[in-house]
Amino acid sequence: MTPFARRVRELRQAQGVSQKDMATALGVTPAYLSALEHGRRSPPNWAMVQKIIGYFNVIWDEADDLQRLAELSHPRVVVDTAGLPERATAIANLLARNIADLDEKELTRLYETLSAILNDRRREEP
Incomplete structure (x- = not known):
């Protein structure tokens, strides 16, 4: 869902x-x-x-x-990492392989961490 x-x-x-x-x-x-x-x-x-x-x-x-x-609710996400740093591709693949195995607590923690990083980045932009 x-x-x-x-x-x-x-x-x-x-x-x-x-x-x-x-x-x-x-x-x-x-x-x-x-x-x-x-x-x-x-x-x-x-x-x-x-x-x-x-x-x-x-x-x-x-x-x-x-x-x-x-x-935020597309159930079939495609992440195109072509041309991005190697770490971006590794992260996308790691998540794709393991997301089904994460429990609700782990998903929440991951979401909150990523949201905090992105929000910090937005605040730093001119």
Whole structure:
């Protein structure tokens, strides 16, 4: 399941709405919505995210959060390290070979570490 899928499912269940009813309201098939909620589909495009935001009547930060989660939720990621340093290729391959074996605690630690490094880097940029 992707972060976006988890959040959409949480919103739908909190409002007591079935996948079928939500799919009808959004103009998609229940099969599409099910695949989206299970992380078996690429994240929806901007227009579909906006429909979902409107459907749940979320505003401001929550709407921004849904859009951000959609951008972070592609279930089949390809990392192109061509032309990057050797270490980048090694890291990408190490993660690809081992990600399925990491537990939730390890994934959280890895995510938080990488996020902190990238956030520090953004703050240092002019």
